[in-house]
Amino acid sequence: MNKLALVGGRIFSDYDLFENRALIVEDGKVIAMVDPAEIPDDCQQIDVHGANICAGLIDLQLYGDGDDLFSAQLTSESLQRISDRLVSKGTTSYMMTLATNTFSVFKEAIRVASHFHHDALLGLHLEGPFLNVKKRGAHPAELIVKATKENIKELLGEHNMVVKMMTIAPECMDDDVLEYLQSYELLLSAGHSDATSIEGIKGFDLGIPTSTHLFNAMSPLHHREIGMVGAIFNHPTACSSIIVDGHHVNFEAVKIAKKQMGERLFLITDAVAACSEGIYQHVLNDGYYSLPDGTISGAAVSLFESVKNAVLRVDIPLEEAIRMATTYPARLLKRSDIGNLNCGSIANLLIFSSDFELQNVMVKGELIS
Structure with a gap:
């Protein structure tokens, strides 16, 4: 070399x-x-x-790229195309994410990913199925389930080596079940949650280090109940990802979050791909994707474009915007080599x-x- x-x-x-x-x-x-x-x-x-x-950018939440939505295809060929395209756009490390689905789809995704290698693929991020149906967003209500030790073991097996991250609603998970899930040593993220501020803070105090797409699909900040957003803002160590495409979150709201959170805020894309089959049929609009009924369902932005938006639209200094896509996600992963x-x-x-x-x-x- x-x-x-x-x-x-x-x-x-x-x-x-x-x-x-x-x-x-x-x-x-x-x-x-x-x-x-x-x-x-x-x-x-x-x-x-x-x-x-x-450094190469790190995206902890995306579902596909181009015409490839992994959950709809579940093939190594799809993973290869997604990985290669992401790298060409500057994302050299990523979590392939699957939104709430059937256990059979999750298991097949785990099987395919376990036999696939690409330098960019960090592992799988399961966004669900242990969410709060009240904040389901584009996730099908009938596939959201309450977590138990039994269905966690059914989903992840006894020796999980592929799933590296999971989004959960902390208020919907019993303390002993959360402790059991933590034994799998996943990066847990609080999201699709209708938690009160007390419930949210409790989840972070119990060891959930981060949260999923700040503002989106979570109980909002209100002056009489500050919800999950307020819990994230006020907790001293809770981190959160945020989508900086100008559609999921207004750029002015990103400015507020950045002032509140500083280094605890990092970038993801939440990017999906055009898809006309399966339970997630994503339709491209002007800069974002939605379900056929109009529900916003994913982004159409690269992580490099997100860094650009952070600088040009949110007035974040370039060096800090870069850290939001490199240093801070790497810190959550406990990786010092990327x-x-x-x-x-x-x-x-x-x-x-x-x-x-x-x-x-x-x-x-x-x-x-």
């Missing part, structure tokens, strides 16, 4: 911005950040001509211009576009 030196760019990594430095990559990893005069002789130099360089360009990390990165033209993507030290 070639030893590369990226020069002439502004390099963003975690809380650092490096200018007039060279990023050295070898054997799929970042190995050094050096002065250009100190670039080893055996490096192939690539001048990015003043472009920005940041989401940054520190020495020893996987060499997944983006090269993009000051006007947000994505110029190149690197995966494990290989430029792919």
